[in-house]
Amino acid sequence: MTALTIHDLTIEYTQGDYVIRPINNLNLEVEDGELVILLGPSGSGKTTLLSCLAGILTPTTGRIRIGDTDVTKLRGPALTHYRRETVGIAFQAFNLIPSLNARENVMAPLRLAGIRTRKARRRAEELLARVGLGDRMRHRPHALSGGQQQRVAIARALAHEPSLVLADEPSAYLDYVQVEEVLRIVRELATPGRVVVVATHDERLIPLADRTVELVPTTEPSKRASCCRALEPGELLFEHGAHSDFVYIVDEGEIALVRERPDHSEEVVRTVGAGEYFGELGPLLRLPRSATARAITPTLVTGYSPQDFKRFAKLPSCRPQKLTPHRSTKRTSAPAEA
Numbered sequence: 001m002t003a004l005t006i007h008d009l010t011i012e013y014t015q016g017d018y019v020i021r022p023i024n025n026l027n028l029e030v031e032d033g034e035l036v037i038l039l040g041p042s043g044s045g046k047t048t049l050l051s052c053l054a055g056i057l058t059p060t061t062g063r064i065r066i067g068d069t070d071v072t073k074l075r076g077p078a079l080t081h082y083r084r085e086t087v088g089i090a091f092q093a094f095n096l097i098p099s100l101n102a103r104e105n106v107m108a109p110l111r112l113a114g115i116r117t118r119k120a121r122r123r124a125e126e127l128l129a130r131v132g133l134g135d136r137m138r139h140r141p142h143a144l145s146g147g148q149q150q151r152v153a154i155a156r157a158l159a160h161e162p163s164l165v166l167a168d169e170p171s172a173y174l175d176y177v178q179v180e181e182v183l184r185i186v187r188e189l190a191t192p193g194r195v196v197v198v199a200t201h202d203e204r205l206i207p208l209a210d211r212t213v214e215l216v217p218t219t220e221p222s223k224r225a226s227c228c229r230a231l232e233p234g235e236l237l238f239e240h241g242a243h244s245d246f247v248y249i250v251d252e253g254e255i256a257l258v259r260e261r262p263d264h265s266e267e268v269v270r271t272v273g274a275g276e277y278f279g280e281l282g283p284l285l286r287l288p289r290s291a292t293a294r295a296i297t298p299t300l301v302t303g304y305s306p307q308d309f310k311r312f313a314k315l316p317s318c319r320p321q322k323l324t325p326h327r328s329t330k331r332t333s334a335p336a337e338a
Contacts, residue, residue, distance in 0.1 A: 009062030046199035088157030147178025244282025246303025253299025
């Protein structure tokens with residue numbers, strides 16, 4: 001049974017004068033009882049996506065469904081109920097209340113929901129025992145190790161028996177001994193009636209997952225030394241947020257690198273002419289494109305794989321036989337970032 005569906009999800013936000021799009025047209029279906037790993041480096045949109053799943057942020061376009069509930073349409077009391085009853089969150093920085101002990105931290109969401117003290121205490125004790133902290137219930141966060149604090153955070157996330165559990169970098173700040181215990185608990189959370197989604201850059205979690213989603217997918221090395229494209233004026237080479245594959249050199253013509261402003265107008269970040277290269281940071285660092293590349297005039301470009309480009313850049317002449325651009329061999333000293 002499909003428990004979580006993400007359809008054509010795009011998330012945008014404004015940073016300074018530009019629009020950032022960490023998630024672009026994401027589609028995903030998750031079955032009941034699965035553990036899903038969102039894998040990617042910092043800035044790839046992992047935490048942003050978790051915030052949308054939790055109903056904290058609203059995506060720009062697209063839909064998120066948990067069972068029969070369209071999360072993106074929830075408002076007011078319905079959204080509050082969803083956040084409280086359906087979703088449990090284990091934050092990267094634990095977010096425990098320093099003045100409360102472990103049991104009181106787990107009791108907090110229950111008491112806020114109006115559950116009586118005795119029942120909330122009993123539930124908290126059950127959950128702490130479940131994560132192996134039955135003997136640390138009266139300890140405050142400062143007296144707990146990082147792994148123990150993370151387990152308290154997981155117990156608190158389970159307070160309302162949510163059908164969706166979200167964990168943001170659960171292995172951060174933990175040594176290898178602490179990580180093993182936390183990862184075991186995370187794996188055990190994914191049971192029938194519950195989906196667990198973990199955002200991480202830690203590849204040690206991959207073997208635990210039923211499904212791994214790479215928000216910045218690893219691309220296979222190109223089997224071609226180069227890829228040539230002829231562009232008409234106004235034609236796009238790549239768009240902001242697209243996955244990166246090649247580093248490009250302009251052989252003829254001009255390319256404009258543009259970024260979208262919050263009012264949907266565009267600003268030309270840089271114009272790249274014949275012999276100049278651009279778009280190197282995306283494929284070299286495994287990041288999405290940070291700008292859109294559009295031809296200004298009839299343009300011819302050659303794209304190189306990251307491996308070939310790095311070899312090209314290191315050669316003193318910068319003009320080896322198989323990497324020579326079609327016409328111009330000039331290189332700029334100030335590369336454009338895209």
